Amino acid sequence: MTITLPPYEDVTARFEPVIGLETHVELGTRTKMFCGCPTGFGAEPNTQVCPVCLGLPGSLPVANAAAIEATIRIGLALNCTIASWCRFARKNYFYPDMPKNFQTSQYDEPLCTDGYLDVEVDGRPVRIDIERVHLEEDTGKTLHVGGATGRIHGATESLVDYNRAGIPLVEIVTRPIPGTGADAPAVARAYVTELRDVIRVLGVSDVRMEQGSLRCDVNTSLNRPGDQWGTRTETKNVNSLRSVERAVRAEMLRQAAVLDAGERIVQETRHFHEETGDTRPGRSKETATDYRYFPEPDLVPLAPDPEWVARLKTELPELPRVHRARLQQAWGLSDLDMQAVLNAGAVELIERTVAAGSSPEGARKWWLGELARRANEAGVDLSTVGATPADVAELQSLVDAGRLNDKLARTVLEGVLAGEGTPSEVMAARGLEVVSDTGALGAAVDEAIAANPDVAAKIREGKVAAAGVLVGAVMKTTRGQADAKAVRELILSRLGVQ
Structure with missing residues (x-):
């Protein structure tokens, strides 16, 4: 029928x-x-x-x-x-x-x-x-x-x-x-x-x-x-x-x-x-x-x-509901935030990521964000998406150390999920580490200033918000690998703005 x-x-x-x-x-x-x-x-x-x-x-x-x-x-x-x-x-x-x-x-x-x-x-x-x-x-x-x-x-x-x-x-x-x-x-x-x-x-x-x-x-x-x-x-x-x-x-x-x-x-x-x-x-x-x-x-x-x-009965271990309540307090999450973690099936994954060295905020960001999205797209459980808690903790540590920004970190994560190795290995193999050396960034900054004289003039006049345009130009030239904070400081320095 x-x-x-x-x-x-x-x-x-x-x-x-x-x-x-x-x-x-x-x-x-x-x-x-x-x-x-x-x-x-x-x-x-x-x-x-x-x-x-x-x-x-x-x-x-x-x-x-x-x-x-x-x-x-x-x-x-x-x-x-x-x-x-x-x-x-x-x-x-x-x-x-x-x-x-x-x-x-x-x-x-x-x-x-x-x-x-x-x-x-x-x-x-x-x-x-x-x-x-x-x-x-x-x-x-x-x-x-x-x-x-x-x-x-x-x-x-x-x-x-x-x-x-x-x-x-x-x-x-x-x-x-x-x-x-x-x-x-x-x-x-x-x-x-x-x-x-x-x-x-x-x-x-x-x-x-x-x-x-x-x-x-x-x-x-x-x-x-x-x-x-x-x-x-x-x-x-x-x-x-x-x-x-x-x-x-x-x-x-x-x-x-x-x-x-x-x-x-x-x-x-x-x-x-x-x-x-x-x-x-x-x-x-x-x-x-x-x-x-x-x-x-x-x-x-x-x-x-x-x-x-x-x-x-007296020897039973701490049961999951009690354990989750303790984790919620330790991670400083609201009831709504903890429910989102629970709905995603990510409690244990975040706990293991924190144990591997990540902050609770960093662990939750990756598991409930990019990784949850990829798991949904693939139609698989979050635990089988392809990244381990150790991978996520290492990825977040590279972000915290300034060696990756969020955009580069997502690209590194793609490599991890593709089986190319750990985050450090993928970053090295693909040449994705953030460039923060002022010497290496100087040429890109000078090029951006020269290509945008009107914007540079506004910045010299005190309109420092306009520096975002030049930062964007440098980021495009460096394929997103420049340290945005270092770039902004270098632009202001080049233009004589304190």
Whole structure:
């Protein structure tokens, strides 16, 4: 069915979105969840497997204590209640990337429940209720080859790598989030961003979306005001913060168009396509009954010691919201300025740039200015734009030392982003350093005075503001490399003006 997408403003005027997020976090443990296989990323396919994670007959699992502790710490950071008794279950399904034909997970007795995470969108606080945080094992990875899309449709063959199968995986499930209106896409992104920052500061995962250690499934539905919530779809494995926002927006537009056409929304999984910015159907969505859950007979229940849980809570590090408040005070930013930093996803980048030697003002100028513009143009997250905090700190130090002006610094930054080296290396290779030596500038100043006698006469008469014309002429002659302050002083000196 071909549908015409309505304007976004029209959709949010006529429909109310309800979103929900299921986020999967691969824990950074040394070994897998139920066996001793290593978990390092990038190993040769099917070299980090054993009878347990392959589900061979007679093999028995043993739970990873470090993974259990990490999950409890995540639950505590998300204000959850930690279960005094819970157990694992078998989730049965038959996919080629699940070697046992079932996944050891948790069903009706999760480890952590009833939490929340507070986020801000354009200065407005939004509380996201967490339904559950549970522990399970990851699946393997299927690679579809021979087709144009990398998906099973059109592929000539599929390859399976079981190295990832059995890695500890924490699933964090929100309750439905109504009432966000036109901000629904931004709220989804803000939540995943804040959750990523929380988990990163806990040190339990590297939460690298590009490597799959943080994956997000986005649930979206629409209903008309006053009606029951609509049928939801689940957009699977969205792999960047920007794409989380785009996926919610795309589904809101698509569902509105389907409803406007008099059709019904099908409960299904969908896939977000980065290139086109839309979602495509996957499969009809299973229910819990389809998975035929039952308690895992080969694992004993978990009963965390309350005193141990209490101690883990006291040992939690400073969480991102508290950390940001401290940085805001240290950097001297207003609430509006800090919100702009947060909206750009630049808090950590600016903090690392300041740690590398830049002033907060200089770091914020580059990350929220030129670099943010380039990231938007390229359609990438700011952290992957191509410059490091060390690069930005070095660039600003060259400006502060008078070796670069802002115009030259932007040119140097182009070279850094093009992979030509560090700012100092690019400056040297391109010959972009500011010329401040009066001897070297003298000829250009004399030429400007000679070419503009009327302007020179005005300056001699005391109209020193006119010196800007001559400064501009010298800057043009020197391709912007002259020190404007030195040029102005030299012009006034040449013309006998104190």
